[in-house]
Amino acid sequence: MVEPAASQVFDIAIIGGGINGCGIARDAAGRGRSVFLCEQNDLGSGTSSASTKLIHGGLRYLEYYEFRLVREALREREVLWGIAPHIVWPLRFVLPYHRKLRPRWLLRLGLFLYDNIGGRKLLPRTRSVNLHRDVTGGPLKPEFRRGFEYSDCWVEDSRLVVLNASAAASMGAIIAPRTKCVSAEKHGGIWDVTVAGPDGTRAVIQARTLVNAAGPWVDQVVQNVVRDNNRAPVRLVQGSHIVVPRLYEHDGCYIFQNDDKRIFFVIPYEQDFTLIGTTDQDYHGDPADVRASAEEIAYLCRSTSDYLKTPVTPDMVCWTYSGVRPLYAEHEQASGSAAQAATRDYVLKLDAAEGEPPLLTIFGGKITTYRRLAESVLAKLDPHLPAATGKSAGWTGTLPLPGGDFPRDGFDSQLAALERDYPFLPRKQLRRLLRLYGTRSQMILAGAHSSQDLGRDFGAGLSEAELRYLVQHEWARTAADVLWRRTKLGLRLDAPAQAALEEAMRGLVAELVPGPLAMPPSAVVARPTEIEHTR
Numbered sequence: 001m002v003e004p005a006a007s008q009v010f011d012i013a014i015i016g017g018g019i020n021g022c023g024i025a026r027d028a029a030g031r032g033r034s035v036f037l038c039e040q041n042d043l044g045s046g047t048s049s050a051s052t053k054l055i056h057g058g059l060r061y062l063e064y065y066e067f068r069l070v071r072e073a074l075r076e077r078e079v080l081w082g083i084a085p086h087i088v089w090p091l092r093f094v095l096p097y098h099r100k101l102r103p104r105w106l107l108r109l110g111l112f113l114y115d116n117i118g119g120r121k122l123l124p125r126t127r128s129v130n131l132h133r134d135v136t137g138g139p140l141k142p143e144f145r146r147g148f149e150y151s152d153c154w155v156e157d158s159r160l161v162v163l164n165a166s167a168a169a170s171m172g173a174i175i176a177p178r179t180k181c182v183s184a185e186k187h188g189g190i191w192d193v194t195v196a197g198p199d200g201t202r203a204v205i206q207a208r209t210l211v212n213a214a215g216p217w218v219d220q221v222v223q224n225v226v227r228d229n230n231r232a233p234v235r236l237v238q239g240s241h242i243v244v245p246r247l248y249e250h251d252g253c254y255i256f257q258n259d260d261k262r263i264f265f266v267i268p269y270e271q272d273f274t275l276i277g278t279t280d281q282d283y284h285g286d287p288a289d290v291r292a293s294a295e296e297i298a299y300l301c302r303s304t305s306d307y308l309k310t311p312v313t314p315d316m317v318c319w320t321y322s323g324v325r326p327l328y329a330e331h332e333q334a335s336g337s338a339a340q341a342a343t344r345d346y347v348l349k350l351d352a353a354e355g356e357p358p359l360l361t362i363f364g365g366k367i368t369t370y371r372r373l374a375e376s377v378l379a380k381l382d383p384h385l386p387a388a389t390g391k392s393a394g395w396t397g398t399l400p401l402p403g404g405d406f407p408r409d410g411f412d413s414q415l416a417a418l419e420r421d422y423p424f425l426p427r428k429q430l431r432r433l434l435r436l437y438g439t440r441s442q443m444i445l446a447g448a449h450s451s452q453d454l455g456r457d458f459g460a461g462l463s464e465a466e467l468r469y470l471v472q473h474e475w476a477r478t479a480a481d482v483l484w485r486r487t488k489l490g491l492r493l494d495a496p497a498q499a500a501l502e503e504a505m506r507g508l509v510a511e512l513v514p515g516p517l518a519m520p521p522s523a524v525v526a527r528p529t530e531i532e533h534t535r
């Protein structure tokens, strides 16, 4: 791992460890760029862990004529499935025809475009469904007789972030979670970037270019870090999800239309649950404080109950989460358009006056298109940097993410191999590990001859060996990092088990992370004091 020399000038400094920041870090590091990324909290703790978790073209965006975005996003489905088959997999969505809402011909046309404009090669095409005969019609009210079924993909969103960060670090990028960028100043064609670790210790690093990938905090960075007087044209739109016990047996998902013209999804989740979302409403608070409101929960329950035979009620909700979309809104702020109508496409603003170091600010974007966004960012920064010496543009679409080095259709054979190698572990536990870590499951399991060899069991198959892996290789530091972003075991561990986990994490961090606890973690991350330099 590269430790920055005291006087190193990074090619790129990135503010924000969400999917966009980490995607840029991976691509840039692969191209031979020196990269520094700081994230004020845990990696993926912003919007990138609060999505619907779909790699999708966005059927709905066709209504807003967002053909560029839809085409690019549709293409990414099979690309991302190919590079990360452990955390990305195909889903089938049923769209029931509702006689009072969009006409059947419009649904058919939208799905025809969806099947044909985005380079679909492996995902199955759209088909019509007789909901009175098909298994997917079972949970629906009898008035829904006909529908369509089409393909999109699932992604474990926060894991996609960490895997991009991990890949970047393995190629020399410095990834500094729990490190906030507090100011960035231009001096002699170079950025002086001041960061503060969790104990307040400050450090300065230097970079030739700076990327503001702060998601919903983009304007805060514009105002408080780079101190530009112009407000960023961003519209913050809240979206919330609810999780309830599994509503039906089959594996299919639903996309339902509402009479407010919105659509929402109902998706089997974590084996025993169903995920329902999302909402769209303007948000004016601090993105860190966003929570699902009682109205949003009631709205999602009511809307789902309009379609399902068995009603969904707020008392069934076991978990909610909420995120803030940082949408580009230059032309919309004044127009008063509905939140769901704001563009989901990304916009990159390059500020590069003669003789000054460039600042690139990111607005909007989808998890689905993060890889293409990264390519566009690097294309904009390239002319301002020395010639790159690493891989060529496009490499991120063919080389696997960590743990994803097996074929798209290879999950079952990987699982069978794990069952052969570790017959003493339940299939459910091995399946969970393979879905999270892919071939890297071996880094947790190797050498174990019994379940006791994996150390203490914290419940639901979470072992000490897994925790050690997460602390050493994935920057996990707290129980919340493990329960909600590296895994979703927060849905299964009760309060005493979570408290025991918190305590164990403190012990493991003290044992495994060099240096003071409060400093940015892991041996792969340079601590601010180590990268401080005098100008």
Ligand code: FAD
Pocket (backbone or CB within 6 Å): 015, 016, 017, 018, 019, 020, 021, 038, 039, 040, 041, 042, 043, 044, 045, 046, 047, 048, 049, 050, 051, 052, 053, 054, 055, 056, 179, 180, 181, 182, 213, 214, 215, 216, 217, 221, 225, 237, 238, 239, 240, 278, 279, 322, 323, 324, 325, 326, 364, 365, 366, 367, 368, 369
């Ligand atoms: P973030 O993930 O928010 O990352 C920005 C990071 O910057 C944060 O972690 C923050 O802590 C950090 N930061 C901010 N300021 C500083 C600072 N000063 N110093 C250091 N760090 C800082 N997209 C899809 O493709 N599919 C979907 O199904 C989907 N569903 C969605 C559902 C909802 C409800 C929402 C809200 C969004 C959804 N999206 C979806 C969109 C997608 O989630 C976002 O576009 C994407 O996650 C944005 O990533 P980001 O990296 O720009 O922002």
